[in-house]
Amino acid sequence: MKIEKIKGFRDQYPEDMEPRKKIFEVSEKVSESYGFRKIDPPSLEYLDLYRLKSGEELVGQTFSFTDRGGREVTMIPEATPSVVRMLVSRKDLPKPVRWFSFPKVWRYEEPQAGRLREHYQFNADIFGVDTAEADAEIIGLAARILDTLSLEGIYELRINNRNVMEYLFRDIGIEDSQPVFSIIDRFRKISRDEFYSELSKVGVSSGKADILYDLVSQVIPVSELPEKVKSVARNYDGIKELVERIVFTEKLIRTYTKSAVKFDFSIIRGLSYYTGIVFEAFDIKGELRSILGGGRYNNLAGLMSEQDIPAVGFGMGDVVIEILLRRSDRWSYARPGKTYYICTMSGEEREYAFGIMNRLRQMDINAIPDVSDRGLSAQLKAASGEKADFAVIIGRKEREQGEITLKDLATGKQSVVSTDDFLRSLSI
């Protein structure tokens, strides 16, 4: 009977899971040093919680089902609704709250490059304040995690702001922003003609479409944002303060990272949900989907409770990061410290050998015993397979005389030393 894994899921063997630890460890360490604290949401939630944020369209893309108690539940397709549910059910927490998590999430969709049905997703949020400082801290954290993963220089940050867009829409006479956001969200996937014809369908004249096309096809330094907005908006004063906040945010981000930060009017990040700044990180080669993304979402807590709690955060999956690390030859891992492989000539020496082995381990030294009944040459071959640095070989003579034979597996040199001297030399 042969049973396969489910399509789109990963069997993560050591050669993949060990390098992946770097992603977990760096994210966690950087977040913690920034004052973020780790939480962990349940993997299963009532589907209504996710409907609340994303509507019915998401439901078809979830691993959701009716449980034995007859209620609709879903394996979480992202973490944010769970995290906000956890937030609003704890009124005692002093604000701002800074949380991060790194759960598995699941989406029922066709697997494709950079996108699986199961992956790990890092999330970080600041709840309770709506300031440029909080926006910068979240974007800076995102950048710093990428930089610490040695990805500096191969990505850039692109930011936009929903409120700027909505202001410009109104200013040029577009009242209903949602359908326009929806078209801009697909800007980089459709042709210029499609862009114009879709805008025309939702009642945007070709003159206004010209303005929009010009806007969303440009990626500009954030410092040029005031000039750009002035050139489009008939009334700049109404948006001046917000534009200045964005320029200030970018100045703060500059204290976190040397990576490029650009303003990109085509960054929308889906339809509803976000209420202010939105951002993504892209590989500068432009070959991959976005590395991470997030933004300000001040309304979600209010949908779940009577509390209005402003929020800014981002999410980062492990799949695209893996691709980037592989591409730059950083998808590797070595057991830290030296490793000793313990070989014995017969069962008679095992107890003695295991005693030495466990002394090594108690000194925080890696030690691996051969647990088979094979001959020495097969044991030494296994030692190399385990990437050990030394073999500790124990036969009857060694045991009787309180010695070991130490073999350096890199040079092949071996020497007989007293066990006490050997252990003493390592404990220094």
Added chain:
Amino acid sequence: MKIEKIKGFRDQYPEDMEPRKKIFEVSEKVSESYGFRKIDPPSLEYLDLYRLKSGEELVGQTFSFTDRGGREVTMIPEATPSVVRMLVSRKDLPKPVRWFSFPKVWRYEEPQAGRLREHYQFNADIFGVDTAEADAEIIGLAARILDTLSLEGIYELRINNRNVMEYLFRDIGIEDSQPVFSIIDRFRKISRDEFYSELSKVGVSSGKADILYDLVSQVIPVSELPEKVKSVARNYDGIKELVERIVFTEKLIRTYTKSAVKFDFSIIRGLSYYTGIVFEAFDIKGELRSILGGGRYNNLAGLMSEQDIPAVGFGMGDVVIEILLRRSDRWSYARPGKTYYICTMSGEEREYAFGIMNRLRQMDINAIPDVSDRGLSAQLKAASGEKADFAVIIGRKEREQGEITLKDLATGKQSVVSTDDFLRSLSI
């Protein structure tokens, strides 16, 4: 609209998730130093994979459902079938294979003390050898993880062996071992009378029941096992070699831990699956369900493939460990290193202050900015809430003169120092 979490699931806030990191980190670090390598199985598998190991009885206790493609799938209720599936689908791996994992697992059952619907479960296995050394390495790893979690002295190990039991059954004239195992498995939950009457129902005479009762009600030092078996078995020679292997295994375990290792004939661990040694760790107060458990299972790979691969392993949930750590006041966590909280008198100083903050962070020093627009006293209060050691206070004067005001939050003392001197003193 108020949406609760699902019953039996945990919202893990920082005060729980941070101390839990110790369980993850210790398990991982010890395993790795023992030469075990980390894997990660999918969280969702075809239900047939789990039926294969556990039969239909388990299915009612799983979060299983029919997916959009019409196939029965389950959130994994344990890791072993997935791990063995991963093993048999990679014939290239040199044996023995030593793997560990720490996935979330899910069981649909009534939540009770020490048992939730979702928990983390550590697993470690050695595949490919059937030796006392492999058994000892697995049990020793389990013990060493508990010892490193500072639980030494509050638990003991109990071992048994399915083959010894079956031999004794046959020796005293019981041919069908399965129903007897099933009764012994519940020995500590039923009365003496129930034990006898249930054995009688499956055709075990009261004379044989006397022998069994005597056997399973005793917990003996492993060194006394030969005498005990001799006293029960009419023919000791047929079991001598196995008994000696068990005694030898215990001698090897002694090189790993000072914790007690006892032979307990009542340890069964369910009905099928195990084929040799079985073991559990219990708190010595006897108040909790077992802390961890495992054993040898040489047949599972053969059920999934044409490969017979002997295996020994164990599983350990995080829930009982949490209870033990709480009980011994070890359920705590502090951010490593000193933490600086960055306060500013107005927005004018933010860019300067964020520059200093990010210099600190680049030196691997924890730094948390106040991202609100509140006054200094509220900021200092927040600094204490974040358990910061120092506040770095920056106003116009500090900014203009390249200085900071450093406040020791423990003593309340504060001093003005040049920013360069401050950063230099920390970089040494």
